[in-house]
Amino acid sequence: MDFEDTPELADFRARVRSWLDANAVRRTDQLFMSMEGEEAFREAKAWYKAKADAGFACLSWPSEYGGAGLTSLHDVVWAQEVENYRTRDGYFVIGIGNCGPAIQHFSTEDVKRELLPRMASAEDVWCQLFSEPSAGSDVAGLRTRAERDGDNWKINGQKIWTSGAQYSDYGVVLTRTDPDVSKYRGLTLFMIDMRQPGVEVRPIKQMDGGQHFNEVYFQDAIIPDSYRLGEVGGGWTGALTVLMSERLAISGIQPTGFPQFLDLVRSLELNGEPIADDPIVRERLATWYSQYAGLQAANKRMITAVAKGGVAGAEASLGKLVGAVMNQEIANFCCQLFGPAGIVSDENLSPERGHFQHAVLFSPGVRLAGGTDEVMRNIIAEQVLGLPQEPRADKGMAFKDIPTGPS
Amino acid sequence: MNFEFSEEQQFIRDQARNFLAQECTTQTVRAVLDTEAAFDGDLWQKIVELGWTAMAIPEEHGGLGLGYLELCVIAEELGRALAPVPFSSSVYLATEAIKRWGSAEQQQQYLPGLASGELIGTLAHWDGLGGVSNGKHSGDNDGVRASDGKLSGCKWPVADGDSAHFAVTSARDESGELRLYILDLEQASVTRQVLPSVDPSRSQARLDFEGASAAALGDGTVGESELAQLLDSAAILLAFEQIGGCQAAMDSGIAYTRERYAFGRPVASFQAIKHKFADMFVALELARSNAYYGAWALSSDAPDLPLAAATARVSASDAFYLISKENIQAHGGMGFTWEFDCHLYYRRAQLLSAQVGTAPHWKDLVAQRLLHAA
Numbered sequence A: 001m002d003f004e005d006t007p008e009l010a011d012f013r014a015r016v017r018s019w020l021d022a023n024a025v026r027r028t029d030q031l032f033m034s035m036e037g038e039e040a041f042r043e044a045k046a047w048y049k050a051k052a053d054a055g056f057a058c059l060s061w062p063s064e065y066g067g068a069g070l071t072s073l074h075d076v077v078w079a080q081e082v083e084n085y086r087t088r089d090g091y092f093v094i095g096i097g098n099c100g101p102a103i104q105h106f107s108t109e110d111v112k113r114e115l116l117p118r119m120a121s122a123e124d125v126w127c128q129l130f131s132e133p134s135a136g137s138d139v140a141g142l143r144t145r146a147e148r149d150g151d152n153w154k155i156n157g158q159k160i161w162t163s164g165a166q167y168s169d170y171g172v173v174l175t176r177t178d179p180d181v182s183k184y185r186g187l188t189l190f191m192i193d194m195r196q197p198g199v200e201v202r203p204i205k206q207m208d209g210g211q212h213f214n215e216v217y218f219q220d221a222i223i224p225d226s227y228r229l230g231e232v233g234g235g236w237t238g239a240l241t242v243l244m245s246e247r248l249a250i251s252g253i254q255p256t257g258f259p260q261f262l263d264l265v266r267s268l269e270l271n272g273e274p275i276a277d278d279p280i281v282r283e284r285l286a287t288w289y290s291q292y293a294g295l296q297a298a299n300k301r302m303i304t305a306v307a308k309g310g311v312a313g314a315e316a317s318l319g320k321l322v323g324a325v326m327n328q329e330i331a332n333f334c335c336q337l338f339g340p341a342g343i344v345s346d347e348n349l350s351p352e353r354g355h356f357q358h359a360v361l362f363s364p365g366v367r368l369a370g371g372t373d374e375v376m377r378n379i380i381a382e383q384v385l386g387l388p389q390e391p392r393a394d395k396g397m398a399f400k401d402i403p404t405g406p407s
Numbered sequence B: 001m002n003f004e005f006s007e008e009q010q011f012i013r014d015q016a017r018n019f020l021a022q023e024c025t026t027q028t029v030r031a032v033l034d035t036e037a038a039f040d041g042d043l044w045q046k047i048v049e050l051g052w053t054a055m056a057i058p059e060e061h062g063g064l065g066l067g068y069l070e071l072c073v074i075a076e077e078l079g080r081a082l083a084p085v086p087f088s089s090s091v092y093l094a095t096e097a098i099k100r101w102g103s104a105e106q107q108q109q110y111l112p113g114l115a116s117g118e119l120i121g122t123l124a125h126w127d128g129l130g131g132v133s134n135g136k137h138s139g140d141n142d143g144v145r146a147s148d149g150k151l152s153g154c155k156w157p158v159a160d161g162d163s164a165h166f167a168v169t170s171a172r173d174e175s176g177e178l179r180l181y182i183l184d185l186e187q188a189s190v191t192r193q194v195l196p197s198v199d200p201s202r203s204q205a206r207l208d209f210e211g212a213s214a215a216a217l218g219d220g221t222v223g224e225s226e227l228a229q230l231l232d233s234a235a236i237l238l239a240f241e242q243i244g245g246c247q248a249a250m251d252s253g254i255a256y257t258r259e260r261y262a263f264g265r266p267v268a269s270f271q272a273i274k275h276k277f278a279d280m281f282v283a284l285e286l287a288r289s290n291a292y293y294g295a296w297a298l299s300s301d302a303p304d305l306p307l308a309a310a311t312a313r314v315s316a317s318d319a320f321y322l323i324s325k326e327n328i329q330a331h332g333g334m335g336f337t338w339e340f341d342c343h344l345y346y347r348r349a350q351l352l353s354a355q356v357g358t359a360p361h362w363k364d365l366v367a368q369r370l371l372h373a374a
């Protein structure tokens, strides 16, 4: 057992640190301007390009696909260091974290060399088109149709909650190719060019006022068969790869809110007293730290298992569940701590430039996105602990016969 | 970097698990719980023969010269089996104290006996509801005083205090400094009284000293900071006992709810129950991961060992409480019976979270150590 860096990793860590110092804003630095919309997006692309040029993007991907050809341990080191800075990686996580691994697994060599390097340098932005109005937790209940049309596929239907679709050049889309078989067997997974007339993106305003997710409408959108990921009718396997990669990707970077909380406890005085001396604050600090430290160590153990040839199991759901819940609890606790001033989210008046007020409003979404808390618990209970499944009302039915609402 | 135990360590763990599955069933635990016995002498003898008490003692003192990681995997198995033996008192506390700070003569005098199991030691530190370590004194017990090599005062609870041969004892010397002493418990000026406790499968005692002769541990300067180090390393080893207990309790709940039917289906298929187990799994994985990190920090004497120890302690105590109580809930009425084993885990969770200090104390240490870290 050894939690210490090897000399090579220590050297890598030092390089990461000095590059970040030169190219990113420290988390504790108050001078980070918040940006919205197009401006923020352009900044983010420029930042990611610089990161890729410096050789820090997609660390564990092979170099022919635009990666650095390093290991998942390098990913861990990067994640640990970057936590001390504010970066704008958010736009690219879905492509690189979720879609990239599935493409590497299921696509042809030509397509991989064509698309992956541009993804890895953030030249192309990707989105994940799974959820639909009638298919969220039960995503295999989706109805967007893909029909063969010579060497192409024709796509019709609607997706919803698609994060970053408005910025995306490509997407990974899960479709129904056969409604006459059971819901899991009639699905097919594709890559789709989002910049085409048959694709229409309409942003949705979120409860926190932001607009990161969208509705996406397909009207005879075209996908060449060479963009298919896996077998026709084998889309569920591919989808699970995407979802598992997502949990693995976020398990290292899932926002927990803890580092910001620690910064606050270290620096804030209330009524002339350091909050670090308050027993209630100390109790919360200790409890959340023990969860936060546990997540970090659990993540390292998972990576050790993967490095030894194991597969990242459903255990990755743990990071999503714990992080998302803690994130909301911390945000709420801090706003309460500020007293009546806690509801004010003014950048100049509120501690940490209103970070916690913003987090209070955004954190409910984190508990839903990428699989809800409840779905995470189902996965842990059924797939890790092997508990029996819920009885299912749609078992053995053809997709088209499954009830979709009160009759 | 590698965040797993080595194959050799896993082999030791498997052997320990198989041995204890044979030799330490919950019937073994109940035999101590139900009677006046302080511990299971037969089991203790077999454990000694397997060399577990000698594990982390250097070879020149009759030990096996292995490290803390080996001890951690053994601790996990002892915790899983709820072993009713004075292992933690003698090995994690008494042996460690003498190994680290004892004089050459003291090491020569005690370590071979501790290794061979002929000697059982413990730590006598807590002053009942008083608390010498933080300088507060309660009316009924203001701790133990040392003067001219004689100790007077009272300590409780002392784990295995009724059966141990000696205790590493904390006391205030004439200048008010907390110091550690080695004290023979078989002398006339020591009175031992067995105390009833929440977990009678492990014994607790009150020790009263009336001018009992004691030798200063090591060079006589061993005090507050060494004691903190001792409790830190014990906290990590106890965290392994706790996660072993967590796993056993959770496994028993899963097995029971799979077999038990209600409304025509296994209780384990109800989501309210499944989500309970998911939450238990989460708590256990976090605790296990913190314990692993602590084990590494202990074995490599890492600079963040104190924080890692407190973190492992907090998370293991929280996890064992959660799992042991929800395991009772998942068993329904059967879980509340004496006959079912649920209460054995619940009791042990209470005991282990009290030994070496309870949650508020360790949470405060986490906060203190985290805030003082760079």
Ligand SMILES: Cc1cc2nc3c(=O)[nH]c(=O)nc-3n(C[C@H](O)[C@H](O)[C@H](O)COP(=O)(O)OP(=O)(O)OC[C@H]3O[C@@H](n4cnc5c(N)ncnc54)[C@H](O)[C@@H]3O)c2cc1C
Residues within 6 Å of the ligand: A094, A127, A128, A129, A130, A131, A133, A135, A136, A137, A138, A160, A161, A162, A163, A164, A213, A365, A366, A368, A369, A370, A371, A372, A373, A374, A375, A378, B271
């Ligand atoms: C900020 C945000 C970003 C998102 N980004 C994307 C994206 O980029 N791409 C994409 O495809 N999707 C995205 N989603 C969609 C997300 O995956 C779904 O919202 C989520 O899976 C839940 O589905 P739903 O909204 O249909 O809720 P429902 O499935 O209708 O769930 C409603 C409630 O029922 C519970 N529930 C449902 N089934 C069960 C069950 N079996 N057991 C117990 N409880 C159950 C849920 O936990 C929830 O509490 C995003 C969502 C959010 C909030």
